[in-house]
Amino acid sequence: MGLRPGRCYRKHQRPNTRQSTRVPKKGYVKGVPKPKITEFELGTKADYDTSLFLIAQRPVQIRHNALEAARVVTVQTIEKSIARGSTFFLKIRVYPHQVLRENAMATGAGADRFQSGMRQSFGKPIGTAARVFKGQKIIEVRVNKGNIIVAKTALKKAAYKLPTPCKIIVESVATTFGSVTSKKINAGKPLNAV
Numbered sequence: 001m002g003l004r005p006g007r008c009y010r011k012h013q014r015p016n017t018r019q020s021t022r023v024p025k026k027g028y029v030k031g032v033p034k035p036k037i038t039e040f041e042l043g044t045k046a047d048y049d050t051s052l053f054l055i056a057q058r059p060v061q062i063r064h065n066a067l068e069a070a071r072v073v074t075v076q077t078i079e080k081s082i083a084r085g086s087t088f089f090l091k092i093r094v095y096p097h098q099v100l101r102e103n104a105m106a107t108g109a110g111a112d113r114f115q116s117g118m119r120q121s122f123g124k125p126i127g128t129a130a131r132v133f134k135g136q137k138i139i140e141v142r143v144n145k146g147n148i149i150v151a152k153t154a155l156k157k158a159a160y161k162l163p164t165p166c167k168i169i170v171e172s173v174a175t176t177f178g179s180v181t182s183k184k185i186n187a188g189k190p191l192n193a194v
Contacts (some may be wrong), residue, residue, distance in 0.1 A: 006066060009100050009129055010163040012059040032125045035064035035096045042075055043089040048142040051171045054155045056136050060164040061129040064096040070158035074139065077154035082147050089142040096128035138162065142173070 071092055078088050101123030105115065132138060139158055141151045152168055159166040 003065075003126075004102065006063060006163050009063060010060050012061060012131065012133075028122075029099050029101070029125050032099050033127055035067075035128045037064050037068040037071060037092065037096065039071070040092040040095070041090070042071075043142075044087040045089055046087060048089065049144055049173060050142065050148055050151075051173050052141045052143070052148070052151045052155055053137045053169045053171070054139040054158060054162075054166050055169055056132045056134060056138055056162075057165045057167060059131075059133050060162075061098060061100075062094065062096070062132055062138070062162055062164070063100070063129045064127055066161055066163065067092060067094070067096065067130060070139065070161040073161060074141070074154045074158045077157055078141070078143075078147075078150055081150045081153070082143075083150075086144060086147055088147065088151065091140045093137050093140055094130040094132055096130040098129045098131050099125050100127045100129055102126045132164070138166070 071090070074090060078090070082088060103118075103123040139155060141155060143151045148170060152170070155166075155168050159168075
């Protein structure tokens with residue numbers, strides 16, 4: 001059976017599944033599939049002078065395959081267009097914890113005889129999603145000043161893969177890697193101003 005469209009799962013809902021790690025017997029959901037996205041940090045951890053963030057403008061659930069697609073297109077665009085000898089660092093800042101379920105319905109002739117309809121319709125796990133709130137940072141890219149336009153283009157392409165409108169914020173990082181001291185350059189410019 002194929003994958004349902006993303007619109008079936010993008011609504012921000014309260015988590016009502018439980019996956020117990022210490023006492024697996026108590027978990028409501030059995031056999032949660034592994035997320036497609038496995039790498040959350042890519043590139044070189046070094047000192048960069050600029051950070052760019054992709055920020056969600058609506059509360060939404062982002063499926064694991066959409067996160068992976070956004071990561072792949074960002075890395076490909078940056079690696080293809082970045083200046084020779086330059087490096088970058090990319091970090092996916094959300095993790096798909098929310099378990100998505102589907103109550104599979106039988107189709108075809110005579111399906112109604114062995115199908116129970118909406119009785120016991122809890123569903124089987126089919127994937128995972130990250131719960132993202134309005135204004136939350138989804139992807140972070142760190143580059144030097146000469147590659148800001150390349151990183152902006154990459155984040156714009158990544159935004160097309162996600163089920164929410166996004167904005168890109170550029171911050172000037174004054175100190176070394178891992179610090180939080182920064183100064184916003186163009187906070188909140190809409191995406192089409194790249």
